[in-house]
Amino acid sequence: xxxxxxxxxxxxxxxxxxxxxxxxxxxxxxxxxxxxxxxxxxxxxxxxxxxxxxxxxxxxxxxxxxxxxxxxxxxxxxxxxxxxxxxxxxxxxxxxxxxxxxxxxxxxxxxxxxxxxxxxxxxxxxxxxxxxxxxxxxxxxxxxxxxxxxxxxxxxxxxxxxxxxxxxxxxxxxxxxxxxxxxxxxxxxxxxxxxxxxxxxxxxxxxxxxxxxxxxxxxxxxxxxxxxxxxxxxxxxxxxxxxxxxxxxxxxxxxxxxxxxxxxxxxxxxxxxxxxxxxxxxxxxxxxxxxxxxxxxxxxxxxxxxxxxxxxxxxxxxxxxxxxxxxxxxxxxxxxxxxxxxxxxxxxxxxxxxxxxxxxxxxxxxxxxxxxxxxxxxxxxxxxxxxxxxx
Amino acid sequence: xxxxxxxxxxxxxxxxxxxxxxxxxxxxxxxxxxxxxxxxxxxxxxxxxxxxxxxxxxxxxxxxxxxxxxxxxxxxxxxxxxxxxxxxxxxxxxxxxxxxxxxxxxxxxxxxxxxxxxxxxxxxxxxxxxxxxxxxxxxxxxxxxxxxxxxxxxxxxxxxxxxxxxxxxxxxxxxxxxxxxxxxxxxxxxxxxxxxxxxxxxxxxxxxxxxxxxxxxxxxxxxxxxxxxxxxxxxxxx
Numbered sequence: 212x213x214x215x216x217x218x219x220x221x222x223x224x225x226x227x228x229x230x231x232x233x234x235x236x237x238x239x240x241x242x243x244x245x246x247x248x249x250x251x252x253x254x255x256x257x258x259x260x261x262x263x264x265x266x267x268x269x270x271x272x273x274x275x276x277x278x279x280x281x282x283x284x285x286x287x288x289x290x291x292x293x294x295x296x297x298x299x300x301x302x303x304x305x306x307x308x309x310x311x312x313x314x315x316x317x318x319x320x321x322x323x324x325x326x327x328x329x330x331x332x333x334x335x336x337x338x339x340x341x342x343x344x345x346x347x348x349x350x351x352x353x354x355x356x357x358x359x360x361x362x363x364x365x366x367x368x369x370x371x372x373x374x375x376x377x378x379x380x381x382x383x384x385x386x387x388x389x390x391x392x393x394x395x396x397x398x399x400x401x402x403x404x405x406x407x408x409x410x411x412x413x414x415x416x417x418x419x420x421x422x423x424x425x426x427x428x429x430x431x432x433x434x435x436x437x438x439x440x441x442x443x444x445x446x447x448x449x450x451x452x453x454x455x456x457x458x459x460x461x462x463x464x465x466x467x468x469x470x471x472x473x474x475x476x477x478x479x480x481x482x483x484x485x486x487x488x489x490x491x492x493x494x495x496x497x498x499x500x501x502x503x504x505x506x507x508x509x510x511x512x513x514x515x516x517x518x519x520x521x522x523x524x525x526x527x528x529x530x531x532x533x534x535x536x537x538x539x540x541x542x543x544x545x546x547x548x549x550x551x552x553x554x555x556x557x558x559x560x561x562x563x564x565x566x567x568x569x570x571x572x573x574x575x576x577x578x579x580x581x582x583x584x585x586x587x588x589x590x591x592x593x594x595x596x597x598x599x600x601x602x
Numbered sequence: 603x604x605x606x607x608x609x610x611x612x613x614x615x616x617x618x619x620x621x622x623x624x625x626x627x628x629x630x631x632x633x634x635x636x637x638x639x640x641x642x643x644x645x646x647x648x649x650x651x652x653x654x655x656x657x658x659x660x661x662x663x664x665x666x667x668x669x670x671x672x673x674x675x676x677x678x679x680x681x682x683x684x685x686x687x688x689x690x691x692x693x694x695x696x697x698x699x700x701x702x703x704x705x706x707x708x709x710x711x712x713x714x715x716x717x718x719x720x721x722x723x724x725x726x727x728x729x730x731x732x733x734x735x736x737x738x739x740x741x742x743x744x745x746x747x748x749x750x751x752x753x754x755x756x757x758x759x760x761x762x763x764x765x766x767x768x769x770x771x772x773x774x775x776x777x778x779x780x781x782x783x784x785x786x787x788x789x790x791x792x793x794x795x796x797x798x799x800x801x802x803x804x805x806x807x808x809x810x811x812x813x814x815x816x817x818x819x820x821x822x823x824x825x826x827x828x829x830x831x832x833x834x835x836x837x838x839x840x
Contacts, residue, residue, distance in 0.1 A: 221714050232702030515698040518660060519760075520688030520715050522681075598687075599660040 219532075222525055226532035229505065237540075240501040244541020244578060245548065247494025251487045251574050252549035252566075253556070258483035259570070260562035264403040266469040267563070268333070269462070271400070273343045274310070274433035275442050276449065277465045278457040283430075285472040287331060287405025289314050291428035292456045300432065303448055305440035310339040311429035313417045317388040319408065321371040328369055330387065331406030334417025341433040344398040344411060353382075353395040354413050360387065364397040365561060366408030373397070390420050402561050404473060432457075491577060495585045498537055502530060502589035510596045518598035527590045534586030538579045545578070546571060606669075607768050607800045608634035608657055613666035615652055626652050628823045630666070634768070637798040639791060639813060641805055644820035650804050651772060653820070657802065658690055658770045659683040671767040688715050691761030691799075693771040693790070697753040699745040705732060705756045706741035712764045731759040735789055751782025758790050762797070769794055769801040775810055787813050 230237050263270075269277075269286060278300065280290035297309040313334035318327045335342060337351045350361050359382075362373045374397055376383060382395045387410060400409040418426055436445055442461060449459040460468065474480040506513065513526055550566050557564035615627040626649045634640055642650045655661045657670055659678070668675040673686045691712075699708045709728035713719055719727070732741050735755040737748075745753050754774060761769055771790070775783030787803075791813045794801050803814075811817060819827040 217714075228707075229700075229702050509700075511696070511698050512700050515692070515694065516711070517684075518658065518687060518692045518694075519712055520684055520686075520690075522684050599655045 218525075219528065222529035223532040223536075226529045227536055229509075229529075230533055230536060236501060236505070240498060240537050241541045241544070243497030243501070244494055244537050244582065245545040247490045247497075247581060248542055248545025248574065248578050249549050249552065250490030250493075251577060252545065252570070253552060254483045254486040254490065255570055255574065256549070256553055256564045256566075257562065258480065260557070260564045261404060261479060262470045262473055263563050264401055265405060265473045266466045267401040267403060268331075268406075268409070269466050269469055271343045272312075272341055272433055272462065273435075274341045274462065275436045276434040276446055277460050277462065278309075278432035278434065278449075278453070279460065279465065279468075280430075280456060281458045284476060285405055286314060286431070286469055287316065287403075289430035291425070291430055294427045294429045296453065296457050297429065297432045299452060300434055300449060303445065303452070305436050305445050305448075306434055307437040307440075308339055308341075308435045310336055310341045310433045310435075311414065312341070312431040312433055313414065313421075314430045315417070315421050315424070316406070317420065319370055319410070320386040321369065322373065322376055322383070322385050323371040326369070328407065330366075330370070331409045332387070332417060332420065333400075333409060333411050334414050335433075337413050339433075339435075341435065342411070344400055346396065346398040347411065350396040350398070354411070354416070356393070356395075358390065358416060358419060359393045359395045360385075360410040360412045360416065361396050361398045362394050363400040363402075363409035363411070365399055365401045367402050367561060370408040388420055392416075392420070401563070404477075404479075487577075491581045494541075494578070495581045498534060498582050498585035499588050501537070502533055502585060503592055505533070506530065506589060506592040506596070513593060513596035514598045514600065517596060523593065526593050526596075530590045530593065531583065531586040534582040534589070535579065538575075538582035541582075542575050542578050546574075605636075606633050607636060607671055608632065608802065609667070609669045610653075610657070611667040613653075613656065613663070613668055615649075615656060615661075615664050626823050627656075630823075630825060632818065632825065634800045634802060637795065637800055639794065639801045639803070639815045641803050641811060641814040641817045642820060643805060643811075643817060644826075648820040649823040650820045654770055654772055654802065654804050657768075658692060659686045688764065689767045691764070691766035691769045693754075693757050693761045693769065693774045695773045695776045697745065697750075697757040699753060699756055699760075701745055704742050704744055705737060705748065705759075708745070708756060709760045709763050712760050716764055728759075728763060731763040732756070734793065735759045749782070750778050751786060754778060754782070754786045755789065758786060758793070762793055762799070765797070766799060769799055769803075771801065771803040771805075773805055773807070774803070775805065775807050780809060783807065784809060 278296055280292045282290040294311055297311050300306050300309040315332045316329050317332060319330035320327050337354055353359055354361060364374050373394060377397065382393055385392055385394050398411050402408060436442060446459050446461060453459060516526065553564040553566055610630055610632040613627055613630040616623040616625045618624050630653060644650050656663055656668055659670065659675055663676045670686060671689055673682065706725060706728045709731055710724045713724040713727060729741050732738055735758055737752060737755055740748060740752065775787060778786060787810045818825055
């Protein structure tokens with residue numbers, strides 16, 4: 212082995228042998244790192260899940276370009292713009308279809324216990340095929356009948372167990388706003404911050420439910436391009452054509468716009484960042500305590516090593532190695548436990564919690580830095596190991 | 603005089619600074635010849651331990667000359683002192699072995715500082731060293747499974763394993779009973795004589811005075827008696 216590698220390997224081995232010697236202390240240190248790890252994973256997981264769920268509706272639309280009112284901050288509270296913009300977009304040869312989408316909130320009466328709750332209504336032309344909701348395709352014909360809706364099966368349970376009722380009695384009558392509607396089937400959209408539950412319906416039925424709205428205004432226009440058309444070029448041309456009351460965005464831009472609202476316009480982003488930071492600080496204190504007491508209880512031995520000619524640098528690398536070993540040993544079970552918790556908590560909260568590689572790498576980097584910081588703090592205690600005081 | 607392993611001339615040392623300065627060593631002259639075993643005795647507070655830490659490069663020299671194994675320590679940098687310590691074998695009052703390492707690994711720790719040794723080479727040499735202190739069969743035991751005398755013998759093996767040019771020992775028998783204390787010191791003497799390594803040993807223990815080539819007594823920071831011989835004219839070892 213090269214001398215340069217020895218300068219890293221030998222302190223690492225010394226640190227490992229020292230950690231391994233005291234099983235109970237090692238276990239508590241690993242538990243501390245694991246705790247921090249799980250806390251950070253859960254915070255980041257919730258954060259991503261909430262942002263994902265907030266933009267799930269927009270992400271499930273199958274279109275290339277969208278028109279939206281510039282004042283719209285979030286899709287659950289849209290500003291309207293003239294329906295004529297959809298027709299204008301059709302003037303471009305590369306535009307194959309421009310489909311108006313209508314969104315509004317109204318109250319839904321729980322068919323089981325009669326309680327009322329705000330529900331998001333999504334209306335669009337059933338023929339256009341811009342919505343990719345699972346379960347929608349077999350319901351298209353039924354939804355063309357007057358006063359019919361499809362219920363989002365991933366709505367929160369407070370809306371009532373519509374799936375069970377449908378299974379028992381088939382399509383049945385429900386109440387949306389002041390209207391009687393027929394629930395003809397289930398689709399999957401997903402609850403979000405802005406909407407606990409969703410109902411999907413045709414353009415015509417949406418107008419019948421929202422009689423106080425001006426019929427010539429829309430909330431969103433989804434544009435599909437002819438096959439092979441260049442999206443970015445089409446966006447640039449639409450921006451030239453459209454007046455100032457609409458923004459032209461690609462789907463990723465639309466999703467990012469929605470996320471930016473939740474991230475910056477609400478305290479949600481801060482809350483989860485703060486939670487993660489607290490987890491890291493607690494973890495750092497635990498690791499620091501373990502390393503510090505390890506050094507404090509072995510001061511004579513460390514001083515002896517210094518008397519034998521070991522440098523401060525070698526002993527510092529040993530302490531740092533111990534910190535980084537704890538990072539690795541705590542991260543692995545922390546990752547496993549978080550994986551399990553994602554599945555359990557995701558089921559309980561209806562949030563799309565999922566582990567992904569980028570987040571795992573990111574959390575490992577955070578835990579690694581946390582342990583390194585604790586190691587650097589604990590290293591200061593090495594100064595107390597003075598070999599001149601040994602005699 | 604330059605060829606002497608230890609050559610101390612006109613050494614003064616004080617703790618504290620300014621008005622608070624308290625001198626502990628005054629005008630010390632001391633020389634160790636190759637292979638010579640010197641005992642340093644004297645009441646507590648006489649400065650013998652401070653002298654040992656100065657010679658061991660564990661403290662910075664303030665005034666006077668202190669040359670150890672050819673390295674002048676007056677004005678020496680921290681890195682020079684660390685490098686010199688690698689060429690000195692230390693034995694302390696308590697064994698100070700690392701509790702989480704086996705006896706053999708503890709001895710090998712002294713060898714990890716030497717360049718050009720493989721792990722197998724280090725362990726083989728540590729094992730041979732343990733055999734020469736009579737613990738060849740206890741190499742895989744942790745210190746807590748050894749007796750006090752055995753632990754101090756491991757410490758002796760550790761101090762000698764890296765082929766030091768000088769052994770410094772501070773009350774190595776203080777924590778041991780008469781029998782094992784005497785055994786450890788005689789073992790140390792025999793191994794040092796075989797290798798021609800000089801020893802400077804601080805002790806209160808009258809039972810081990812017989813191992814010395816020369817006894818130096820200190821009082822109030824001065825050398826008061828050098829066993830009939832002058833400090834500048836030591837008899838070579840043996």
